Structure formats: structure tokens, C-alpha cells
Amino acid sequence: MAKKKKKNLEQAKKQDQGLQGKIAQFKEFFEESQVELKKVTWPTRKETLQMSGTVLLFVAVLALFLGLVDVTLAKIIEAVLS
Known part of the structure; x- marks a missing residue:
């Protein structure tokens, strides 16, 4: 029984670490996205209307x-068929 509980605890820890890793990746993605959006050259109103x-x-x-x-x-x- 003790081995089974220990195994279940280890699996729970791995799942928790996996979730934290995914959350960290998600945060990193959005931070990098913000940096890239600051580099974008947006068109002016005049350019947008012209296009x-x-x-x-x-x-x-x-x-x-x-x-x-x-x-x-x-x-x-119509000419061919009539």
C-alpha cells in the first residue's frame, strides 16, 4: 500500500510540474508577442484609406x-444550343 501511495504522489507532482511548465510557456509566448508587436510599423490612416x-x-x-x-x-x- 505504501508503494502505491508513493507512486500516486510522484505522479501528482509530475502533473503539477507539467502544468506549471505549460503556464510558464504561455506567459513567455505572450511576452515575446508584445515585444514583436512593438516592432510592427502600422500604416497611417491615409495609407489605409488609399489601399x-x-x-x-x-x-x-x-x-x-x-x-x-x-x-x-x-x-x-445560347446561340449554339438553339
Whole structure:
């Protein structure tokens, strides 16, 4: 019985140390993340608006192009099938 209790105590200690190790790794990860975020060069409001406008314009042009291709191919297929 004494061996069984001793073994259970040893296992409990190992699990507790494993949990503490995971918590330490978690803390270290967030500390390193904060350091890296301080190194980031964030865009200005003007840059963000310019890039957003560029993306929206590109999406509109691409949508128009794909719409025209779709209509053209639909007409071609309709002509072939009739």
C-alpha cells in the first residue's frame, strides 16, 4: 500500500510540474508577442484609406469584367444550343 501511495504522489507532482511548465510557456509566448508587436510599423490612416480604395476599385473592375465574360459566354452557348 505504501508503494502505491508513493507512486500516486510522484505522479501528482509530475502533473503539477507539467502544468506549471505549460503556464510558464504561455506567459513567455505572450511576452515575446508584445515585444514583436512593438516592432510592427502600422500604416497611417491615409495609407489605409488609399489601399482600401485601391482594393475596392480592383474588385469593381474585376466584377465588371467577369460579368461581361459571363454574359458573352451565355449568349454564345445560347446561340449554339438553339
